[in-house]
């Protein structure tokens with residue numbers, strides 16, 4: 291039997307696992323859905339034990355589908371939803387609070403207080419991020435402040451904090467390893483992007499005790515070994531990265547200037563910048579692409595909080611669709627959205643607007659509006675949000691990337707990708723394997739196990755399936771953009787103080 295790698299993709303809506311061979315050929319997959327809970331407006335939680343149980347079940351299914359025993363695996367790679375904050379008791383190994391999901395806005399008041407105290411520049415300069423409840427630090431601060439058991443364990447030095455990669459490493463290793471890869475650590479708002487270490491001043495700012503932190507390690511190397519009681523064998527974990535960074539690897543965006551967009555629950559655009567530390571004056575994030583021994587590559591990122599999730603909302607909450615894939619034919623049954631504009635700011639707005647108080651808006655409704663128009667407006671909204679990020683990137687870099695590589699669940703939607711190319715005026719390329727995140731985790735695992743010479747070799751796994759060419763001119767794009775900006779103005783600040791003034795100017799400025 292040739293080399294077998296196991297790639298884990300622990301996402302917001304499901305836990306997936308994939309067995310691949312040394313050429314990135316998929317031999318077996320497993321997938322188990324994962325529930326989100328919404329206990330209050332703007333709050334999003336998950337059960338940490340369910341994260342682990344669904345991931346383990348997906349691993350078992352993938353191994354069975356591939357006809358592979360754990361003992362035959364050369365290595366494991368992990369990609370995970372980022373920022374989501376898990377806390378557990380080191381002694382019992384038990385999670386002691388719900389996982390506070392990346393989309394959750396509960397810690398907005400903590401960020402607001404720090405902003406009012408003038409601390410935002412410190413966070414921005416040191417971490418590359420903005421001061422927003424999206425990132426783990428304020429979520430952890432909230433848990434320490436509001437959950438007595440979390441505080442008590444922290445005071446006793448028994449509290450362990452981790453993003454989902456740490457939680458999975460802890461579980462896979464039977465509690466032997468409390469580590470995080472540097473790309474995940476870069477999303478906590480506690481890591482100094484320059485030194486690659488947790489920063490004491492940031493820890494003090496958010497009131498986080500150093501004793502609860504995981505050890506920060508590279509994205510590749512001998513990161514952990516599975517406990518035999520978990521999979522029935524000791525297996526090396528040799529690659530770990532946040533899912534968007536893993537997708538950047540799976541899309542083989544290894545040269546500076548190459549960009550990808552992943553359309554999952556949210557949409558995440560990352561542009562490779564190489565060893566240079568990226569900075570943005572248009573509301574984008576500076577982040578790590580991957581951390582290798584002796585080399586750190588970086589990326590500019592624009593994070594959109596609601597993308598595929600708006601299709602889920604149409605399906606599960608409004609009952610307008612039976613399946614997510616029905617959105618394409620339904621939207622294609624009308625030539626345009628009939629004037630409807632949907633701004634799906636259900637959990638605020640991410641890049642480049644950074645408005646935690648924004649909420650969803652549906653404007654331009656006329657008597658002739660149908661569910662087909664709404665489905666089309668939903669797809670347009672995904673494409674507009676990604677365009678806003680690409681416009682900000684073009685402003686930061688002096689021009690847009692020449693092509694956008696796409697992946698993720700919603701990238702299966704041909705109409706969405708054509709709308710995207712038309713709004714951007716840039717070709718959009720979809721690879722054969724759209725499970726790019728898992729593929730990227732496998733690439734990192736292969737690199738960490740010494741099977742690949744360097745990231746440049748990731749290109750070996752990438753093959754084009756379809757290219758979507760733009761069919762619009764600049765004037766059409768400008769008109770569509772102007773309408774979208776007006777609708778954005780209606781959504782912004784909605785959940786904030788009633789005095790918030792509405793503005794049609796939402797483009798520049800970036801992070802406040």
Ligand SMILES: Nc1ncnc2c1ncn2[C@@H]1O[C@H](COP(=O)(O)OP(=O)(O)O)[C@@H](O)[C@H]1O
Pocket residue numbers: 301302303304553554555556597598599600601602614615616617618698699700701702703
């Ligand atoms: N054909 C489709 N058209 C539009 N959206 C889709 C389609 N298929 C799946 N989705 C959306 O994609 C998301 C799932 O993508 P996935 O990459 O699995 O997400 P995640 O990694 O966030 O769990 C869901 O929000 C779903 O609504």
Ligand SMILES: O=P(O)(O)OC[C@H](O)CO
Pocket residue numbers: 300301302303370371372373392532533534554555556593
């Ligand atoms: O699980 P996904 O694909 O929605 O990704 C979530 C992101 O990592 C959040 O930053």
